[in-house]
Amino acid sequence: MNFDTVIHGGTIVTADGQFNGDVAITEGRITAIAETLDGGAERIDAGGRLVMPGGIEAHAHIAQESSSGVMTADDYLSGSISAAFGGNSSFIPFAAQQRGQSVDDVIATYDARGARSVIDYSYHLIISDPTEEVLRDQLPRAFARGITSFKVFMTYDLMNLGDGGMLDILEVARHHGAITMVHAENNDMVKWMNRRLADKGLTAPRYHAISRPELAEEEAINRAIQLAKLVDAPLFIVHVSTAGGAEIVRREKFNGAKLFAETCPQYLALTREDLDRPGMEGAKYMCSPPLRGHDTQETLWHHIAMGTFESVSSDHAPYRADATGKFLNGTDVAYPKIANGMPGIATRLPYLFSEGVVKGRITPEQFVALSSTNAAKTFGCTTKGRIAPGMDADIAIWNPDVTHTVTQADQHDNMDYTPFEGMVLTGLPEVVMNRGRTIVSHGALKATEGMGRFFGRAPVDLRGKPGFTAPEFDPSQNFGSVLR
Numbered sequence: 001m002n003f004d005t006v007i008h009g010g011t012i013v014t015a016d017g018q019f020n021g022d023v024a025i026t027e028g029r030i031t032a033i034a035e036t037l038d039g040g041a042e043r044i045d046a047g048g049r050l051v052m053p054g055g056i057e058a059h060a061h062i063a064q065e066s067s068s069g070v071m072t073a074d075d076y077l078s079g080s081i082s083a084a085f086g087g088n089s090s091f092i093p094f095a096a097q098q099r100g101q102s103v104d105d106v107i108a109t110y111d112a113r114g115a116r117s118v119i120d121y122s123y124h125l126i127i128s129d130p131t132e133e134v135l136r137d138q139l140p141r142a143f144a145r146g147i148t149s150f151k152v153f154m155t156y157d158l159m160n161l162g163d164g165g166m167l168d169i170l171e172v173a174r175h176h177g178a179i180t181m182v183h184a185e186n187n188d189m190v191k192w193m194n195r196r197l198a199d200k201g202l203t204a205p206r207y208h209a210i211s212r213p214e215l216a217e218e219e220a221i222n223r224a225i226q227l228a229k230l231v232d233a234p235l236f237i238v239h240v241s242t243a244g245g246a247e248i249v250r251r252e253k254f255n256g257a258k259l260f261a262e263t264c265p266q267y268l269a270l271t272r273e274d275l276d277r278p279g280m281e282g283a284k285y286m287c288s289p290p291l292r293g294h295d296t297q298e299t300l301w302h303h304i305a306m307g308t309f310e311s312v313s314s315d316h317a318p319y320r321a322d323a324t325g326k327f328l329n330g331t332d333v334a335y336p337k338i339a340n341g342m343p344g345i346a347t348r349l350p351y352l353f354s355e356g357v358v359k360g361r362i363t364p365e366q367f368v369a370l371s372s373t374n375a376a377k378t379f380g381c382t383t384k385g386r387i388a389p390g391m392d393a394d395i396a397i398w399n400p401d402v403t404h405t406v407t408q409a410d411q412h413d414n415m416d417y418t419p420f421e422g423m424v425l426t427g428l429p430e431v432v433m434n435r436g437r438t439i440v441s442h443g444a445l446k447a448t449e450g451m452g453r454f455f456g457r458a459p460v461d462l463r464g465k466p467g468f469t470a471p472e473f474d475p476s477q478n479f480g481s482v483l484r
Helices: 075-087 103-114 130-146 160-175 186-197 206-209 214-231 243-254 265-269 271-277 282-283 293-307 348-358 362-379
Strands: 005-013 017-027 029-036 042-045 050-053 053-061 087-094 124-126 151-155 180-183 235-237 259-264 395-405 424-434 437-443
Touching: 005 362, 005 395, 029 180, 029 206, 042 186, 042 271, 042 293, 050 103, 050 362, 053 235, 053 348, 053 362, 075 087, 075 437, 087 395, 087 424, 130 160, 151 160, 151 348, 160 180, 186 206, 186 293, 206 271, 214 235, 214 243, 243 259, 259 293, 265 293, 265 348, 271 282, 293 362, 293 395, 348 362
Parallel strands: 005 042, 005 050, 053 087, 087 124, 124 151, 151 180, 180 235, 235 259
Antiparallel strands: 005 017, 017 029, 050 395, 395 424, 424 437
16 A cells, blocks of 8 residues: 555554554555554654654643633644644643633634644633523534533632533533533632631732642532532543542542543642742742642542543643733732643653653553543544544654653743753653644654644543433433423
C-alpha cells in the first residue's frame, strides 16, 4: 500500500496493552498497524520510543474572560502551541457565557478565537445564565453541533446557579445526551470563612487555602451527585482536590452513578505551603479549590491508580503575575481580589509520566487512559484517543528515558512563570502529530497558525453506568410516569 507515513520500530502503547509494531498513516488517518510495515513516503524511526495517542487536554481556559473580567494570557495560538509541546494533539477549552449573553453569541465568539489553534479543538460551554431560552432553544442547538458538554459552578456569586438552577440544567443535559461538568465548592462556607479571616486581618495569599475548607468541596461534591442522581443525569466533577471528595466519587461510581471525575497535577505536585512564599509570590499558587497538604497527595495518587478518576487534567488558567492577570486589582490587596488559577498545559503529561509511570504509581496503559483515551470516551471524541485503524492519526512519540528540568521558557505559552519551575522530570514527547501532520519535532514547532480544526462530539458514553432511579421517577410507581 502507498502510505503517507510509517512510524516504525517503536513500542505501541494503548489503554489496553503494549506491543512492538509499526503504524501507517494515510490522509490523516491510521490505516494499518502491523509487526512490520514497508513503504511510506515518510518513515519515522521510533526505536527505543513509546508510540501513544496524543493527549486530549479536556480542562483548559484559553482566550477566556473570568466573571470578573480578567482575560487569560493564552489565546488559541499560544495555548495550543504550549499544549502541543506537552504532548497534546487536541484540547477542549471552555467557552464561557457571561450573564445576559446568548449561547449563540458565545459560540460565535469562540469560533473566531479558536480559528488560530495549531491543534484540533472543541468546547465545553460554561453556563452562568440558564434562562428559559437558553435551556429550551440555545443549548439544544449547541448539542446538535456537537458541543455536548458544559460546566456549571456551585461557588462564586456571579456564576453560582443554586441547586434549582442545576437541576434544570441537569435535566436538559440528560434529555440530549450531554454531560454536565461542575465546580463543586459550598459557596456559603467559603464566604463565611472569608468574612472571618477578613475580620481578623488575615488577607495574605496563604489564607486563600484556609478560606476554602476541604469540607466545602466534600459537601458540594456530595450535593452535586445527589442532584444528578435525582434526574439520573451524567455528571463530571472537575479538579477534585481532597481525599474525602475522591472517596465520595469512588463510592458513588461503585454504586452505579453516571459519574466521572478528574484531578490535576497541581494537587499532586504542590501544597498549601507554596502559598506562604515570601511577599506576593504565594499568589502564583492560588487556585480554586486550593492546594492541600502532603497527606492528600498520596491519597489522590491511590485513587488515580484505582480508577476513581477518568483523567488528570491541567486546569490551565494562565493569569500572569502582573497587572493584566493576578494583580489586576493591585499588588497590595487581600487574597479574594487576586485572580485564581495557574498554568500547566505543557507540564501535565510530562509530570504524569514521570511521577506516575517512571515512579511505578501507574502503568503506561493507565497513562494513556488518563491522558487521552478516557477523555475521548467521556466527551464523545469518536475519532481520537486510540491507536487503531480508522482513527485520526493523533500520535505522540515519547522518549521514556530522557531527563529534563522544567523551566518557564520550555512552556511555550504567554505566561511569566510556571508553578513547576525547577522540577526534574523523566520522559518527554519528542514528536507530536495531529491528523498525521507533525506539529512538534524534537523541540521545534512545525505547525502553523490555524492548522487545527473544530471537531464536534458525540453524546457521553454511559456504557457500564446503570445510573440511579429515584422512587419518585420509577415507572412502576403510580406517580413515576406522571413526573417523567
